[in-house]
Amino acid sequence: MPTLHPSDPSGSLVQRLSLEPTASGPLDGLTFTVKDNIDLAGLKTSYGNPAWRDFHPAPNHNALCVDALLAAGGRCVGKAIADEFTYSLQGENPWFGTPLNHRAPDRIPGGSSSGSAASVANGVADFSLGTDSGGSIRVPASFCGIWGMRPSLHRISEAGVLPFMPSVSTVGVVSNRFEHLDKVVRTLLSGDEQSPSPLKRVFVLADAMDICDDAVQSQAEKALVDLFEPTGIKPEPIRLAQIVGEDLSLRDCNERTLRPLQTLEFQNTLGSWIEYHKPETGLGFSMAYENVRQSDRLGILDCRSRRERIFDAMRAWLTPGTVICFPSTPMVAPLKGTLETREAARDFYDRTMAITAFAGIGRLPEISAPLLSASGCPVGLSIAAGNQQDESLLCVLGQLLG
Amino acid sequence: MPTLHPSDPSGSLVQRLSLEPTASGPLDGLTFTVKDNIDLAGLKTSYGNPAWRDFHPAPNHNALCVDALLAAGGRCVGKAIADEFTYSLQGENPWFGTPLNHRAPDRIPGGSSSGSAASVANGVADFSLGTDSGGSIRVPASFCGIWGMRPSLHRISEAGVLPFMPSVSTVGVVSNRFEHLDKVVRTLLSGDEQSPSPLKRVFVLADAMDICDDAVQSQAEKALVDLFEPTGIKPEPIRLAQIVGEDLSLRDCNERTLRPLQTLEFQNTLGSWIEYHKPETGLGFSMAYENVRQSDRLGILDCRSRRERIFDAMRAWLTPGTVICFPSTPMVAPLKGTLETREAARDFYDRTMAITAFAGIGRLPEISAPLLSASGCPVGLSIAAGNQQDESLLCVLGQLLG
Numbered sequence: 116m117p118t119l120h121p122s123d124p125s126g127s128l129v130q131r132l133s134l135e136p137t138a139s140g141p142l143d144g145l146t147f148t149v150k151d152n153i154d155l156a157g158l159k160t161s162y163g164n165p166a167w168r169d170f171h172p173a174p175n176h177n178a179l180c181v182d183a184l185l186a187a188g189g190r191c192v193g194k195a196i197a198d199e200f201t202y203s204l205q206g207e208n209p210w211f212g213t214p215l216n217h218r219a220p221d222r223i224p225g226g227s228s229s230g231s232a233a234s235v236a237n238g239v240a241d242f243s244l245g246t247d248s249g250g251s252i253r254v255p256a257s258f259c260g261i262w263g264m265r266p267s268l269h270r271i272s273e274a275g276v277l278p279f280m281p282s283v284s285t286v287g288v289v290s291n292r293f294e295h296l297d298k299v300v301r302t303l304l305s306g307d308e309q310s311p312s313p314l315k316r317v318f319v320l321a322d323a324m325d326i327c328d329d330a331v332q333s334q335a336e337k338a339l340v341d342l343f344e345p346t347g348i349k350p351e352p353i354r355l356a357q358i359v360g361e362d363l364s365l366r367d368c369n370e371r372t373l374r375p376l377q378t379l380e381f382q383n384t385l386g387s388w389i390e391y392h393k394p395e396t397g398l399g400f401s402m403a404y405e406n407v408r409q410s411d412r413l414g415i416l417d418c419r420s421r422r423e424r425i426f427d428a429m430r431a432w433l434t435p436g437t438v439i440c441f442p443s444t445p446m447v448a449p450l451k452g453t454l455e456t457r458e459a460a461r462d463f464y465d466r467t468m469a470i471t472a473f474a475g476i477g478r479l480p481e482i483s484a485p486l487l488s489a490s491g492c493p494v495g496l497s498i499a500a501g502n503q504q505d506e507s508l509l510c511v512l513g514q515l516l517g
Numbered sequence: 518m519p520t521l522h523p524s525d526p527s528g529s530l531v532q533r534l535s536l537e538p539t540a541s542g543p544l545d546g547l548t549f550t551v552k553d554n555i556d557l558a559g560l561k562t563s564y565g566n567p568a569w570r571d572f573h574p575a576p577n578h579n580a581l582c583v584d585a586l587l588a589a590g591g592r593c594v595g596k597a598i599a600d601e602f603t604y605s606l607q608g609e610n611p612w613f614g615t616p617l618n619h620r621a622p623d624r625i626p627g628g629s630s631s632g633s634a635a636s637v638a639n640g641v642a643d644f645s646l647g648t649d650s651g652g653s654i655r656v657p658a659s660f661c662g663i664w665g666m667r668p669s670l671h672r673i674s675e676a677g678v679l680p681f682m683p684s685v686s687t688v689g690v691v692s693n694r695f696e697h698l699d700k701v702v703r704t705l706l707s708g709d710e711q712s713p714s715p716l717k718r719v720f721v722l723a724d725a726m727d728i729c730d731d732a733v734q735s736q737a738e739k740a741l742v743d744l745f746e747p748t749g750i751k752p753e754p755i756r757l758a759q760i761v762g763e764d765l766s767l768r769d770c771n772e773r774t775l776r777p778l779q780t781l782e783f784q785n786t787l788g789s790w791i792e793y794h795k796p797e798t799g800l801g802f803s804m805a806y807e808n809v810r811q812s813d814r815l816g817i818l819d820c821r822s823r824r825e826r827i828f829d830a831m832r833a834w835l836t837p838g839t840v841i842c843f844p845s846t847p848m849v850a851p852l853k854g855t856l857e858t859r860e861a862a863r864d865f866y867d868r869t870m871a872i873t874a875f876a877g878i879g880r881l882p883e884i885s886a887p888l889l890s891a892s893g894c895p896v897g898l899s900i901a902a903g904n905q906q907d908e909s910l911l912c913v914l915g916q917l918l919g
Contacts, residue, residue, distance in 0.1 A: 138815075154789075172792075174785075174788075174789040175789045176784050176785055176788060176814065178785060179781060179785060179818075182814065182818060183818055186818050268671075269670075269683075269684070272782075273683040273684075274684065274785040278680050280676075281674070281676050282671070282675075379676065380674075382577070383578055383677035387574055387576040387577045387578070392574075412578065412584065413540075416581075416584060416585055419674070
C-alpha cells in the first residue's frame with residue numbers, strides 16, 4: 116500500500132501518495148504522477164467516475180508502465196484526475212474538479228489527462244503518465260504549456276491501463292522539461308535504441324494551419340522558421356490530399372473516419388457497463404454518451420478500410436528522416452464556461468480533433484512542444500514522425516533544442 | 518437477441534444460435550462460430566468460467582470483428598467453448614466440457630480455442646473466430662487437422678474481445694478450407710490489399726524441428742519438400758541464433774522472455790478480479806494461476822527489452838518474400854488424461870510454447886496448415902512471414918495450393 120497524503124492545492128490530484136522506486140536507474144530523483152485510468156496497486160482506479168471506482172475492486176498490481184518507471188528510479192507522488200471515463204478534451208471533471216491551468220488560471224486545463232498536465236505545470240511532479248486517444252495528452256499539454264508525447268500506437272504497454280479504444284489509445288507522457296520527457300519515454304518504449312535517422316525533410320501540415328486561430332497560425336509560422344533555421348532545412352507546406360493522393364480534408368479524417376471508429380470501440384469497451392449499471396455522470400459526459408448511443412454501428416464499419424488506406428499512404432510518405440509540424444491545438448485554452456453551448460463545443464471539438472486525428476490515423480509518434488503563445492496563453496507546436504519512428508523523433512527534438 | 522437452439526453433438530458449443538448476416542458480401546453462404554471470449558450482443562460472455570459469466574452483464578454490442586463478418590455475408594451459428602479464462606492449450610474445460618477432436622476422438626482437441634476448432638472440424642460451421650496468445654489458435658488447429666491463422670499483432674480489431682495479454686493476444690480464424698480462411702482473414706484485416714511480395718526464400722526453423730517428436734519431424738521434412746518443389750525454391754535450415762545474432766534457444770524465447778511477460782500481463786488484466794472474487798475454477802486453471810501468483814513481477818521487467826531485441830532482429834531478417842516453416846506443434850494431440858502429472862504437463866507446455874513463442878515474439882502472421890499426420894493423427898505445418906506481411910503470407914499459401 117502506498118503512503119497517502121492530503122491532496123494538492125493545484126487540484127490536479129485525486130490522491131497524493133508516495134510510492135518509492137524499486138531500483139535505481141535513469142529516472143533517479145524524478146517524481147511522477149499517474150492518470151486515474153492507470154492502475155496503482157491497492158488504490159481504486161476511478162476512471163474519472165465515482166460509480167466505476169466504487170464498483171470495481173482495487174487492483175493488486177501496478178500497471179506495467181508504472182512498474183517500469185519505479186524500476187528506473189522514479190518516485191510516484193500522486194494519482195492525477197482524469198476526465199469522466201477519459202471521454203473529453205476539456206479537463207472539467209464534475210466529481211473531482213478542474214485542475215488549475217497554472218499559466219492561464221481562468222481557462223480550462225484541457226483533458227482528458229488534465230490532472231497529469233496540471234500536476235506537472237504546477238510543479239507537483241516532474242512528469243506524469245497519461246493516455247491519449249483523440250488528443251488526451253496533446254491537448255492538455257498544449258493548453259498548459261508543457262511537453263507531451265503520444266507515442267506510436269502500442270509502443271508503451273497497456274497492461275493495467277483501462278481499455279478504452281484498442282485501435283487508437285496510447286499511453287504517453289507529459290513533462291515540464293524535454294530532457295525528462297526524453298528519458299521517461301525511452302524507459303517506457305522498452306526496445307533497444309534504434310539507430311535514429313538524421314533529419315532530412317520538414318513539412319508543415321497546411322490543412323492544420325488553415326483551421327487554427329490567426330494568432331496561433333502566425334505564431335507557428337514564425338516559430339517553425341526559428342526552430343529549423345539552424346539545421347539549414349526549410350519547412351515546406353504540404354496538404355493531406357498530397358499525402359493521401361485523393362481529395363481529403365483533416366475534418367474528414369476525423370469526422371468520417373477516426374471519430375466514428377472511436378465511438379464504436381467505446382461502445383464495445385464501456386457501453387455495456389454503462390448501460391447496465393447506469394452510473395450517475397456529469398452533463399458533459401451524458402451529452403457525449405448520447406451521441407455514442409445513437410451512432411450507426413453498421414454504417415461505421417466502412418471507416419475501417421478508409422482508415423487503413425490513409426494509414427498506408429501516410430506510412431509510405433513519412434519515411435525515416437521526415438517530420439511534419441502543426442499547432443497541437445487550433446486555439447489557446449478556452450475560458451472556463453465558454454464551451455457550454457452546443458455550437459461552441461462543436462467548434463472546439465471539430466477543429467481540435469481534426470488536428471489530433473492526423474497522428475491518430477497515422478499511428479504516429481507526436482510531441483507537443485510548449486513553444487507558442489497567443490493572447491498571453493500557451494499553445495503547443497507539434498512535431499510528428501512516421502509510425503514506429505519514436506526514437507528518431509526524440510533525437511530530432513534533442514538536436515533542435517541543442 | 519439471437520435465436521437460440523440446443524447445443525451440438527460435437528460438444529464444441531456453449532450455445533447454438535442463429536445471427537443472420539446484416540449485408541451481402543464475400544462471405545455469403547458461410548457459417549461461423551465465435552469463441553466464448555468474444556462478445557455477441559445479448560448473450561453473456563463466459564470467458565470459459567461460470568463465475569465470470571454470472572458476474573458480468575451481457576454485452577449490448579457484438580465485437581467489431583463479429584459485426585464485420587455479419588456485414589460481409591457470414592451467418593453466426595454458435596458460441597464456441599473456450600478454455601477457462603483462455604489460459605490453457607489443452608481444450609478441456611471443467612464446466613463446459615471437452616469438444617470432440619473429430620479426427621482423434623480419444624485425444625484432446627487443444628485449446629484455448631477448443632470449441633472454435635472442434636466446431637469447424639465437426640462440420641458445425643465453415644469457420645470460427647478464436648484468439649491466440651501462446652498458441653490458442655495454432656495448437657487446436659494443429660491437433661484437429663484444420664487451417665488456423667494467427668495474424669500479425671493488432672491486425673484484427675480487439676474491440677469487444679476480452680482483454681487478456683495486450684502485447685501478445687490476437688484475434689484469428691480457423692477453417693476447414695484454405696479458401697475460406699483466406700476470405701475471412703482478408704475481411705477482418707480491413708486494410709486495403711497490400712501488393713503481395715513474390716516468394717523468394719523459404720527457411721525451416723531447425724530449432725523447432727529439433728524439439729519435435731521424430732515422426733512429426735520426418736513428416737515435416739518430407740511435406741516441405743513436396744510443398745515448395747513446384748516453386749523451385751529449396752527450403753534452407755536456419756537456427757534462431759543465426760536470426761538473432763546471439764546464442765539463444767527457442768526455449769529461452771518462451772521461458773525467459775515471452776511467457777513471463779504473458780504472466781505479468783495476465784496479472785494486470787485478470788489477476789485483480791480473480792483475487793477479489795475468488796471464482797471456483799478447475800484444477801488445471803488453479804495450478805496455472807498459482808504460478809501466476811508466485812511470479813517475480815519486478816524480475817520480469819527485463820524481459821521487455823529482450824523481447825524487443827529479438828523482435829527487431831526478426832523484423833530485419835524476415836523481409837518481404839521470405840517465409841519460415843516449422844511444425845505447428847511438436848507432437849500430435851496427447852491422449853486424454855495423459856497430461857495430469859506435473860512432468861507430462863511441463864513437457865507438453867514447454868515444448869509446444871517454445872515453438873508458438875517464435876511468432877509471439879516476432880508478432881508474425883502464422884498459418885497452421887493441416888498437412889502432416891503422425892500415428893494416424895493430424896499435425897499442422899506452420900508457415901510464418903514477417904510482421905505485417907499477412908496479405909503476402911495468404912498469397913504464398915494460395916499459390917502453393919494452386
